[in-house]
Amino acid sequence: MAIPRLGDYLRSRRAQVTPREVGLPEDGQRRVPGLRREEVAMLARISVDYYLRLEQGRERRPSPQVLEALSDALLLDDDGRLHLYRVAGMTPLPRRESRAERTDPQLLAMAELWDRTPAVILGRAYDVLAANALGRAVFAHLQPGTNLLLAIFLDPSVRSFYADWETAAANVVAGFHFLEGARPHDPRIQEVLRTATAQSPEFADLWRRRDVRGKSAAAKVLHHPEVGELTLRMQTFDVRSAPGQQLIVYHAQEGTPTADALRLLGSLAVSRPAHENPAPRRTS
The missing domain is CATH 3.30.450.180 (Beta-Lactamase)
Structure with a gap:
């Protein structure tokens, strides 16, 4: 099923994002690497309970808007965003592009x-x-x-x-x-x-x-x-x-x-x- 894979992917990605990368303070007392669940929920503007249900596979119909918000919160690139939609069993929305581009x-x-x-x-x-x-x-x-x-x-x-x-x-x-x-x-x-x-x-x-x-x-x-x-x-x-x-x-x-x-x-x-x-x- 796609939803358990979604939870696994969300957990793995939030472990790779540091608070500093998303503009959050680092308090030095973290028991887990990366972001906490409540921090991802805050960045994505969804409730902590809803995000927890996504990670646990109890929420089976995340909207495209939620997936877009999670993609932004977890700093996913285009490949990561596409994979997020795939493990959620959905087709990606047209990508929103910013006007500013930077060269590597x-x-x-x-x-x-x-x-x-x-x-x-x-x-x-x-x-x-x-x-x-x-x-x-x-x-x-x-x-x-x-x-x-x-x-x-x-x-x-x-x-x-x-x-x-x-x-x-x-x-x-x-x-x-x-x-x-x-x-x-x-x-x-x-x-x-x-x-x-x-x-x-x-x-x-x-x-x-x-x-x-x-x-x-x-x-x-x-x-x-x-x-x-x-x-x-x-x-x-x-x-x-x-x-x-x-x-x-x-x-x-x-x-x-x-x-x-x-x-x-x-x-x-x-x-x-x-x-x-x-x-x-x-x-x-």
């Missing part, structure tokens, strides 16, 4: 070690969350704080940056359809969609075609204002620690003019004074 510091630190590999981290609505030094040097129009889709359609300089702007535009719209289908209630996705539709007839026409595809391996030809033409291969990786985020990595074949140009851009990025670096812009 360890992921960004790793990307900064790639001195010959441009890398950009995109959020669930194609917001540029971060880029390594070479990524910022290559994609001056995609500084952290901009939105990829809106930049492509609303920033005039981007049209000359992509050798094949029409294909780049069609691909980003098809990718955004993929994102919107996975998270149709996400407020940031809907905000970007409204802005692009209102301000770009070209976007609106492409959106009505309903082409859908996620980002995949592809070749890009770019016209960089400092080093000229760049031919880059692109690979896309889902960020497991932050579902919805994507790590986009670009590379050039060794011995090519593009590889030499990336090395030059890397040295320029290191030597350029901070005040000369492109300022972050928000396209929204």
Whole structure:
């Protein structure tokens, strides 16, 4: 039965959450690891008796709202939240997304070690969350704080940056359809969609075609204002620690003019004074 499994899961997860993680004082007199039952109940805004019945398997019909509250109280990630619903025998509600997204510091630190590999981290609505030094040097129009889709359609300089702007535009719209289908209630996705539709007839026409595809391996030809033409291969990786985020990595074949140009851009990025670096812009 699902309910005993629910109780086991709730007990195991509250044992893994410290009071400090949820903003509660640590009194130093705890007989059990993690949170007490009454603390979980308080955080989830349910009665202690009701929570106890859940752990003991005496409550067999927890509502989706209760499961959402428990998911938040126990700091479950997307996988943990999905498992909570499964052991309760229920289908998850559409995930409520916050507007603010953060980049995993360890992921960004790793990307900064790639001195010959441009890398950009995109959020669930194609917001540029971060880029390594070479990524910022290559994609001056995609500084952290901009939105990829809106930049492509609303920033005039981007049209000359992509050798094949029409294909780049069609691909980003098809990718955004993929994102919107996975998270149709996400407020940031809907905000970007409204802005692009209102301000770009070209976007609106492409959106009505309903082409859908996620980002995949592809070749890009770019016209960089400092080093000229760049031919880059692109690979896309889902960020497991932050579902919805994507790590986009670009590379050039060794011995090519593009590889030499990336090395030059890397040295320029290191030597350029901070005040000369492109300022972050928000396209929204």
